[in-house]
Amino acid sequence: MLFCWKQAKMEQKQNRKNKWGGAMPLLFGTSKIDSAGILEIGGIKATELVEEFQTPLIVYDVQYIREQTQRFKQVFEQEDFKYRINYASKAFSAIGIYQLLSELEISCDVVSGGELYTALQAGFPAERIEFHGNNKTAQELREAVAAKVDTIVLDNFDEITLLSNLLKKRKVRQKVQLRLAPGIEAHTHEAIMTGQIDSKFGFDIASGQAEAALRQVLTDESFELAGVHCHIGSQIFETASFGKAVWKMMEILHDWQEKYQFAAAILNIGGGFGVRYTGADNPPAPESFVKEILLEVKAACQKYAYPVPEVWIEPGRSLVAEAGTTLYTVGAQKELPGIRRYVSVDGGMGDNIRPALYQAEYLGFLANRDSGGDTLAEKVRLTGKYCESGDILIDELFLPKVAAGDVIAITSTGAYTYSMAMNYNRNPKPAVVFVENGAAQIVCRRETYADMMRLDIPLMRK
Secondary structure (H helix, E strand, O other): OOEOHHHHHHHHHOOOOOOOOOOOOOOEOOOEEOOOOEEEEOOEEHHHHHHHHOOOEEEEEHHHHHHHHHHHHHHHHHOOOOEEEEEEHHHOOOHHHHHHHHHOOOEEEEOOHHHHHHHHHOOOOHHHEEEOOOOOOHHHHHHHHHHOOOEEEEOOHHHHHHHHHHHHHHOOOEEEEEEEEOOOOOOOOHHHEOOOOOOOOOEEOOOOHHHHHHHHHHOOOOEEEEEEEOOOEOOEOOHHHHHHHHHHHHHHHHHHHHHHOOOOOEEEOOOOEOOOOOOOOOOOOHHHHHHHHHHHHHHHHHHHOOOOOEEEEOOOHHHHOOOEEEEEEEEEEEEEOOOEEEEEEOOOOOOOOHHHHHOOOOOEEEOEOOOOOOOOOEEEEEEOOOOOOOOEEEEEEEEOOOOOOOEEEEEOOOOOOHHHOOOHHHOOOOEEEEEEOOEEEEEEOOOOHHHHHOOOOOOOOO
16 A cells, blocks of 8 residues: 555554654655645645635545556456456545546446436546446436446346336347345445345345346346446455455356356456555555455366456445545634543534444544644544534544644545535535645535525425
């Protein structure tokens, strides 16, 4: 991974207090701390970004996204595999990111009509879009077919019937994949496990649902069954989990080849590759995940004398999470003698609900100045401005003495922050900027109060 290895090693050796107040900050890509103690991303100081765009502000390091994408690509190319990388849009969906992905010559998946619309508005080619979702509406399926998306991933029997009727009415054929639940329980948080038998996603293999779905799709001329898909969860650190998923999928494909003479052209192994949020996280490099998948595909195909399929993956978090840094401005503080100090910032659960939703952990640090060599850091609770006791961004954080107006940076916020942002307490959503080579470009402007009211309709009174 492209974080600062030297700082990570120092953090592991000595969890001492320092000018950032405890654990060394995690710095990824182009991020660095200059001689004045100011965070710099993409060649731009955090203080300059805050002055121009205000806070809360989500900053994406574009060069890091470019490099991560290349790291996924290179293993496929070295191993001479046919492949496709589909960016998982749910991690962060905006016109700007789709334009960047198109430039990087990768594909994307979408899981709603809104994500599809955004990708199309960005000029993203429909022939590089796959449509996911466990409950696609009839309207969403109509929009996907009308847009001529490349692939629709079938998730349940109701959807097979719904899409089949739509295709017959339009007299068109659609390339599809079957999403299977392989029964692989990846070691991750329960809320983001998706490959186990008891899941709302996909056709279960063990019960025979998957085989029944196969028969139904193969006998329907409206469908072109291109392959199978699985996704075992998110934020996975063990490459072996993907190897197990490959073998399970190849076992079922071998069985289907013998029973139905069906050979999948595509094996879509999904995403879920883990990233680094805190010093406790130690995910493998992107290359390791891909290497494990390809090695097991080769081995399984050799064992079963199966034609080697094109391999698809769906990285989302692993492309953009570490590229993102959120900047906040310190406001009020509250001291409880003998207990703790509360430091509140101008954002919170409205722009990053992950800590409140499933206890996600982050690291933060003072980003706008050097602490002046102050080693008297104290443990604080970094909280947001929302009217919820659970609005806690970081439960325990060592910080030097901070004052109103100071800037706090939280790293690895590029995934599932803006995409989950909300207007609770009628707070506007933050702005998002892309930075690269000393230039910053706004890609999502900060919401205004008027923006939040644009759908409100006053009561008609006599």
